[in-house]
Amino acid sequence: MNNSMIRIIIGHIMKIEAAFLLLPCIVALIYGEKEGFVYLAVAAGTALGGFILGLKKAEDKTLFLKEGCVTTALSWIVMSIIGALPFYITGEIPNYLDACFETVSGFTTTGSSILNDIESLSHASLFWRSGTHWIGGMGVLVFLLSIVSLSGGSTINLMKAESPGPSVGKLVPKIKASARYLYLIYAAMTFIEAVLLMLGGCPIFDSITLAFGTAGTGGFAIRGDSVAGYSAYVQWVITIFMILFGVNFNVYYYMLIRHIKDALKIEEVRYYLLVILSSIVIIFINVRNMFDSVGDAIRHTSFTVASIITTTGFATVDFDTWNTTCKIIIVMLMFIGACAGSTGGGIKVSRFVIIAKTIRKEINSYIHPRSIKKIIYDGKPAEHVMIRSVNVYMATYILILSISILLVSFEGEDLVTTVTSVITCFNNIGPGLNKLGPTCNFSFLGGFTKLVLMFDMLAGRLELFPLVMLFNPKLLKELLITKRRPVSKTK
Amino acid sequence: MFGSNKPKGGMSIIIVGCGKVGSALVERLSGEGHNITIIDKDSAKIQALTNMYDVMGVNGNGASYNVQVEAGIDTADLFIAVTDSDELNLLCCTVAKREGKCVTIARVHTPEYSKEAAFLKDKLGLEMIINPEYEAAKVMSRTLSLPMAEEVSSFAHGQVEMIKIRIPEGNKLDGLKVMDLGRDVTSNVVICAVERGGEVFIPSGQFILRGGDLISFVATRKDARGFLSKIGFKSGAIKDALIVGGGKDSYYLAELLIRAGVQVSIIERDTDKCETLSIMLPKAVIINDDGTNEEVLKEAGLESTQAFIPLTGIDEENIILSMYAKQVSSAKVITRIARNNFRSIVNNLDLGSVIFPKYIVSEAIVAYVRAKKNSMDCNIETLYHIFGSRAEAIEFIVENETAVTGKKLSQIKLKNDLRIAYIRRKNTIIFPGGEDEIKVGDAVMIVTTHTGFKDIQDILQ
Numbered sequence: 001m002n003n004s005m006i007r008i009i010i011g012h013i014m015k016i017e018a019a020f021l022l023l024p025c026i027v028a029l030i031y032g033e034k035e036g037f038v039y040l041a042v043a044a045g046t047a048l049g050g051f052i053l054g055l056k057k058a059e060d061k062t063l064f065l066k067e068g069c070v071t072t073a074l075s076w077i078v079m080s081i082i083g084a085l086p087f088y089i090t091g092e093i094p095n096y097l098d099a100c101f102e103t104v105s106g107f108t109t110t111g112s113s114i115l116n117d118i119e120s121l122s123h124a125s126l127f128w129r130s131g132t133h134w135i136g137g138m139g140v141l142v143f144l145l146s147i148v149s150l151s152g153g154s155t156i157n158l159m160k161a162e163s164p165g166p167s168v169g170k171l172v173p174k175i176k177a178s179a180r181y182l183y184l185i186y187a188a189m190t191f192i193e194a195v196l197l198m199l200g201g202c203p204i205f206d207s208i209t210l211a212f213g214t215a216g217t218g219g220f221a222i223r224g225d226s227v228a229g230y231s232a233y234v235q236w237v238i239t240i241f242m243i244l245f246g247v248n249f250n251v252y253y254y255m256l257i258r259h260i261k262d263a264l265k266i267e268e269v270r271y272y273l274l275v276i277l278s279s280i281v282i283i284f285i286n287v288r289n290m291f292d293s294v295g296d297a298i299r300h301t302s303f304t305v306a307s308i309i310t311t312t313g314f315a316t317v318d319f320d321t322w323n324t325t326c327k328i329i330i331v332m333l334m335f336i337g338a339c340a341g342s343t344g345g346g347i348k349v350s351r352f353v354i355i356a357k358t359i360r361k362e363i364n365s366y367i368h369p370r371s372i373k374k375i376i377y378d379g380k381p382a383e384h385v386m387i388r389s390v391n392v393y394m395a396t397y398i399l400i401l402s403i404s405i406l407l408v409s410f411e412g413e414d415l416v417t418t419v420t421s422v423i424t425c426f427n428n429i430g431p432g433l434n435k436l437g438p439t440c441n442f443s444f445l446g447g448f449t450k451l452v453l454m455f456d457m458l459a460g461r462l463e464l465f466p467l468v469m470l471f472n473p474k475l476l477k478e479l480l481i482t483k484r485r486p487v488s489k490t491k
Numbered sequence: 492m493f494g495s496n497k498p499k500g501g502m503s504i505i506i507v508g509c510g511k512v513g514s515a516l517v518e519r520l521s522g523e524g525h526n527i528t529i530i531d532k533d534s535a536k537i538q539a540l541t542n543m544y545d546v547m548g549v550n551g552n553g554a555s556y557n558v559q560v561e562a563g564i565d566t567a568d569l570f571i572a573v574t575d576s577d578e579l580n581l582l583c584c585t586v587a588k589r590e591g592k593c594v595t596i597a598r599v600h601t602p603e604y605s606k607e608a609a610f611l612k613d614k615l616g617l618e619m620i621i622n623p624e625y626e627a628a629k630v631m632s633r634t635l636s637l638p639m640a641e642e643v644s645s646f647a648h649g650q651v652e653m654i655k656i657r658i659p660e661g662n663k664l665d666g667l668k669v670m671d672l673g674r675d676v677t678s679n680v681v682i683c684a685v686e687r688g689g690e691v692f693i694p695s696g697q698f699i700l701r702g703g704d705l706i707s708f709v710a711t712r713k714d715a716r717g718f719l720s721k722i723g724f725k726s727g728a729i730k731d732a733l734i735v736g737g738g739k740d741s742y743y744l745a746e747l748l749i750r751a752g753v754q755v756s757i758i759e760r761d762t763d764k765c766e767t768l769s770i771m772l773p774k775a776v777i778i779n780d781d782g783t784n785e786e787v788l789k790e791a792g793l794e795s796t797q798a799f800i801p802l803t804g805i806d807e808e809n810i811i812l813s814m815y816a817k818q819v820s821s822a823k824v825i826t827r828i829a830r831n832n833f834r835s836i837v838n839n840l841d842l843g844s845v846i847f848p849k850y851i852v853s854e855a856i857v858a859y860v861r862a863k864k865n866s867m868d869c870n871i872e873t874l875y876h877i878f879g880s881r882a883e884a885i886e887f888i889v890e891n892e893t894a895v896t897g898k899k900l901s902q903i904k905l906k907n908d909l910r911i912a913y914i915r916r917k918n919t920i921i922f923p924g925g926e927d928e929i930k931v932g933d934a935v936m937i938v939t940t941h942t943g944f945k946d947i948q949d950i951l952q
Contacts, residue, residue: 065542155545156541156542156545157542170541170547172526172547173503173526173527173528173545173546173547174526174545175545176545177526262561380550383534
């Protein structure tokens with residue numbers, strides 16, 4: 001295990017987080033809030049820590065897949081621990097575990113909150129809270145790769161560990177340029193959304209934080225009633241951008257370089273839009289009578305479907321009051337999630353597409369036992385390795401889900417609350433059902449349950465294996481105890 | 492023209508075929524900061540390379556138009572086809588030429604085609620045809636022309652040679668200070684690098700040579716031979732050579748040697764191959780037998796031959812044969828190693844001169860790429876790795892007045908571990924002393940263990 005390289009990268013991540021922590025300071029300056037000093041102090045401390053970690057250079061710069069995964073998992077844990085400090089020090093979240101929960105929920109773009117009274121937070125803290133979504137959405141290691149040149153091509157392993165989806169490809173040959181394109185598209189879309197929101201009469205601060213929440217498909221709003229209080233225009237803009245941020249970013253890159261044909265070739269996106277459309281239709285038929293006008297019904301239905309499938313978790317209505325069919329569809333959408341290569345969470349549409357094709361192939365092989373049929377995905381035969389990894393992913397997913405539900409059940413809540421709490425956190429959505437519906441929050445849960453849910457959020461965001469790997473005893477031993485053995489000279 | 496709209500990021504290069512040559516190219520070119528896309532039919536090979544290097548992989552047939560478009564042929568500056576099949580390489584380049592505005596390089600290695608290299612280049616619009624086997628054969632024959640040297644490379648269009656020799660114990664050079672070389676032996680020779688105990692030094696004037704040192708020196712062809720005979724190395728080219736294996740490189744080597752008047756014997760197991768060889772090489776002795784058999788080797792005259800070159804398709808076999816030959820005969824032995832694993836072990840074995848064909852061609856392509864990129868941001872003419880990449884020999888073109896020009900060399904503070912090997916002014920070669928100076932228009936060759944030189948001014952402290 002290349003521990004020194006892991007240390008250096010975590011040092012870099014801390015420096016980046018310190019830079020991001022300065023943004024709330026500016027907000028505090030504008031609003032004249034004394035919380036700004038807390039952010040400044042935490043930023044300074046983090047930067048210092050980062051520099052200390054980066055002091056000693058690494059001799060060996062190779063990162064294998066295991067190092068990539070471990071670095072990613074550790075970076076996210078370190079980031080969350082540091083990110084929670086300002087909430088705790090300002091006293092806005094008096095319990096440090098709660099502050100951690102809020103931060104993990106932010107970075108993993110879940111959007112589950114433990115705050116009872118969101119509006120009492122300082123602007124600086126509200127900004128930081130939404131800002132964590134933006135950083136976590138595209139991923140902080142991808143950001144790191146876009147600004148520094150870590151020598152050695154093996155840095156692709158960092159991107160692999162952090163980017164969602166069954167297979168990770170680059171847009172352009174160089175990883176730095178690829179990461180840069182991703183962040184450029186991401187930032188530009190965020191900016192456009194914020195401007196559109198402002199044009200609709202939404203205050204500047206609200207526009208920016210809402211845009212952050214949408215871009216990362218996070219779901220932290222700065223009002224207690226999420227986005228229910230904003231105008232219909234604002235809600236529509238958010239709906240559309242939620243869907244856009246749930247699309248595989250390769251599509252935007254292809255559009256940018258005018259390869260529209262390639263953009264349309266991405267199968268996943270078509271299925272994603274199909275699922276959204278059909279869910280809206282079914283739910284609309286079911287809830288039509290609950291709203292005054294057809295327009296309202298369509299708007300709220302679209303918003304809810306978009307919010308859930310992209311795993312954002314904003315709410316305009318309390319869908320907990322809808323009928324069972326709607327709620328079941330919502331839970332199904334929670335599992336499906338957004339596209340691979342987007343900022344959304346969940347199992348990802350592409351995995352479901354591959355599984356559906358595998359099932360069809362399996363059925364075929366019962367009818368014609370000796371038939372051979374390759375699974376075609378995105379116009380190319382799918383690698384066996386990819387199909388295997390999708391299957392293993394599903395199995396691991398179900399395993400972690402079941403264990404988490406069991407652990408959360410010790411809390412003593414009812415079945416719906418228990419199950420949806422895990423589903424919503426694991427898929428990085430935000431609201432659950434019943435006691436955790438869109439109008440409620442997670443504050444009443446016990447410490448142990450919160451820890452389990454925090455693990456689920458991180459595991460869901462990092463696509464299980466990087467985090468689960470940390471529990472491998474051999475790896476853990478390598479990481480903590482054994483120092484790199486000196487290379488024996490061949491003489 | 493060349494990437495003029497991309498000032499910094501290096502060139503966009505597409506490489507088709509990720510075999511030995513392809514991987515060596517990826518390794519070298521990605522290290523120099525180019526944007527590389529690789530194409531191969533085997534996704535496992537792509538996976539392995541994209542995990543190791545910062546390159547993009549495309550899975551598919553490199554000759555397919557769609558695959559090339561996916562790899563970005565429309566913006567590519569350079570297209571290199573190095574699959575195992577000549578026909579595929581030529582087709583790849585032809586398609587690429589039609590679609591993109593790129594420079595194309597194809598690997599063509601069957602003797603039939605490579606005789607027509609000029610025709611192919613011209614008619615298919617290829618900029619460069621590379622033939623790893625032929626390049627390797629050229630290096631081998633050059634080494635054989637100076638059998639007492641471990642390695643011979645030529646620079647400045649063949650005007651200068653860099654020769655690597657091992658100083659025997661008790662030789663004239665043993666215990667000699669480098670600065671006294673001019674006084675005691677000859678002044679037209681520059682010792683650029685010394686390998687002792689596994690470490691490479693760039694000797695200063697105070698450096699004392701020892702027996703057992705491996706030294707590299709540059710000199711003109713004539714002076715080099717004079718120097719070697721002065722220090723007691725028997726010169727004289729070899730008269731006969733024994734080659735094991737009848738592959739493409741054996742053919743090329745035999746052809747070159749026969750042209751130089753050497754009597755060549757080739758041992759090849761396969762009867763059909765033997766017959767083909769006997770037609771193509773009427774002057775050679777072709778023996779149809781197992782070249783890994785001791786008796787066969789003895790019968791073919793291993794004990795008395797002056798040069799022995801095992802060129803079977805298996806590295807391990809070649810290594811064993813070389814070691815055996817070293818034991819039973821005094822022949823000059825050359826060992827060709829196709830793969831590059833365990834290089835440290837190979838270096839420790841007594842295998843005579845060791846050559847790595849895949850590096851020879853990748854050097855050639857890298858040199859070409861550099862020359863193309865030259866107009867962009869650096870004025871390196873050529874760069875060679877010597878002593879297994881532990882030192883670099885770099886030729887700079889001095890285009891402008893800088894801090895190094897117009898001053899006596901003794902007044903310029905050079906970096907440590909750096910030596911100016913020669914200055915090429917028009918067509919004369921100067922082996923500089925303290926009184927010489929660098930002028931605009933010169934080509935300056937330096938040897939150094941530093942890396943990452945971009946400009947002649949990098950030689951300053």
